[in-house]
Amino acid sequence: MTFSKIAIIGPGLLGGSIAMAARARNVAARISVWARREEALRGVEQLGIADCVSTDLKAVVAEAALIVFCVPIGAMSPLAEKMAGYVPANALVTDVGSVKRPVVESLGRIFAGRARFVGSHPMAGSEQTGIEAARADLFEGTVCIVTPEGNTPPEDVRLAREFWAALGCRPEILTPAEHDEVIALVSHLPHLLAATLVNLVCEQNADSLNFTGSGFRDTTRVASGSPAMWAEIFDGNREQVRKSVLALIEKLKGTLDFMDDDTKMRQFLTDAKSRRDSLKIPKI
């Protein structure tokens, strides 16, 4: 598929990678990129992955067939409000936010009657940020969750799916509420756990990091992510995250109860291994 023009709002890790992947896979005839600051645009210019880079939002979205919000979730609504007056009426608007209920509610309302909005969440990224970490193959083999509401036209959902598939993703459909519930479990809880583990370990034993191996490195990798971005994510999905943390605490207490029982411990570890071994997530 080819879009006549894709406008990418925010040239960070995800925005930059979308531009690179779209260019590499010929997904758009033209690519334009917006950033708040001139300096942020220079990396995009140097990489030569966009036809137009600008701090002028109106120029960037003019004639766009697809607009992708790649800024932190807290910055999305103000930018959408600003854009609403001149967004092309037939443009499909989507985003890459890690929380979907508040984003879809807010952007859906802002773009209602002005453009076509469908939320998205590509499960791609890393603990790194910025265009320096962007890569054309970031999306290959990863899932992208597209989150239509009940009244979203099927044609808009189909187009969003096709866009992500064209970048290399495997698109899946969930409602915004279903998304926030399952992503609390598989992404937000693991992040909170990693940060809690790092802080606990350092507070219990100031020398502990000196004795860590590859297990600790990988278990805690996500804790190196942007604190500002993750504070927004936790705030946006607070109730589901809270529910997941409470469920984990109960599960940990259950594990403590059978730690003396070798048969149960082996079954518990065997279940975890077979489930973990079934994951098919590309290592890039």
Place this chain on the structure above:
Amino acid sequence: MTFSKIAIIGPGLLGGSIAMAARARNVAARISVWARREEALRGVEQLGIADCVSTDLKAVVAEAALIVFCVPIGAMSPLAEKMAGYVPANALVTDVGSVKRPVVESLGRIFAGRARFVGSHPMAGSEQTGIEAARADLFEGTVCIVTPEGNTPPEDVRLAREFWAALGCRPEILTPAEHDEVIALVSHLPHLLAATLVNLVCEQNADSLNFTGSGFRDTTRVASGSPAMWAEIFDGNREQVRKSVLALIEKLKGTLDFMDDDTKMRQFLTDAKSRRDSLKIPKI
């Protein structure tokens, strides 16, 4: 440094990697490898990393200057008992067990007056097992904790440190009790958390693994480790692991208490990031 002969007891991921690293770095004039089963020796033979491979324990340890136990911790004592009658009197004996108090207590007692024993724990490995996963650079840049007791001769500690340094490790010294306390925090707790997280997520939402990304993949990698090996580790360090789990539960409850406070959440995530960023563990 060069040992006249190194005997490796158990040709798994660690035993195989020790043989490969010792050969590549010229750490031993001769390398011999013991395995319980003939089939297990074939992989070692094919790799050409040992001068002698055998199921005959006596032949493997004969004239060894260094003997390294690389079998699961539950198999160490029976093998040590068997070996005690003919172990070379001047041999340095060490091991790679992930728990040190019970191993050092048992092997120290068995080899007392018969050979020189010092416990070790190289913080290297992966969720994979077996000679197929072995690699010559497994130890490069990793820490190896050497765990002498109060009455261990300094010369034996020095020799153990030099051996691990020769394989590429950074040797550190802890008592067996100190080791078990800090490793409960940085290795055993993360493993239990990863297994608990995988099981929780699958039990809460049967489809959840379909929506995971690289964060979940890395956070849970260690849960793919051997259930039998890890059940033994948890059993061997049960009280310290229990203490760590209870501390983590308290820490998680504390996090829930300030989740509504944006300033505290950002500080919590910033602390975790700066601590995690300070890790220097090679990515191999």
